[in-house]
Amino acid sequence: NISGALCISQAWPGMARTIYNDRKRFLETYLTPYPGFFFTGGGVYRTSEGYYQLTGQLDDIVNISRHHLGTVEDVVNHHVAVAESAVISYPHEIKGEGKMLAFLPLKRLSRGYCTAETLAAELQELISKKIAKYAAPEYIQVTCRL
Numbered sequence: 001n002i003s004g005a006l007c008i009s010q011a012w013p014g015m016a017r018t019i020y021n022d023r024k025r026f027l028e029t030y031l032t033p034y035p036g037f038f039f040t041g042g043g044v045y046r047t048s049e050g051y052y053q054l055t056g057q058l059d060d061i062v063n064i065s066r067h068h069l070g071t072v073e074d075v076v077n078h079h080v081a082v083a084e085s086a087v088i089s090y091p092h093e094i095k096g097e098g099k100m101l102a103f104l105p106l107k108r109l110s111r112g113y114c115t116a117e118t119l120a121a122e123l124q125e126l127i128s129k130k131i132a133k134y135a136a137p138e139y140i141q142v143t144c145r146l
Helices: 023-031 072-076 116-130
Strands: 002-008 038-046 052-057 062-064 067-069 086-088 101-105 139-143
Touching (some): 023 038, 072 101
Parallel strands (some): 101 139
Antiparallel strands (some): 062 067
């Protein structure tokens, strides 16, 4: 039972090799923190049985209308139907970054738990209560897997 940074020891075919043509930034962000490993930016929990649970992005801050939000994934992951989540912002003409878009694969037993619209409403309410109304994602996409 241990938590830590999720790192990968070997490259895969679709792996990025730069960030917006800034190779130095890519190396500093993903390869320097844990030499010999690719740092995904994510956190992970490993059980004593060897199972892994993604716990969200480490030090990931989304800037929405001047509000710095970093706990949305943690709140979303506490919903009974959500297996894991990825929350991002998107470009917005007025705000700079728009409200977040959340990608949510459901727990196997929870598929069919409710409609995507019902789940989105429940999650927006949960985030509104735990963080603030402005933190609720504008778009929520239920997926099979991340």
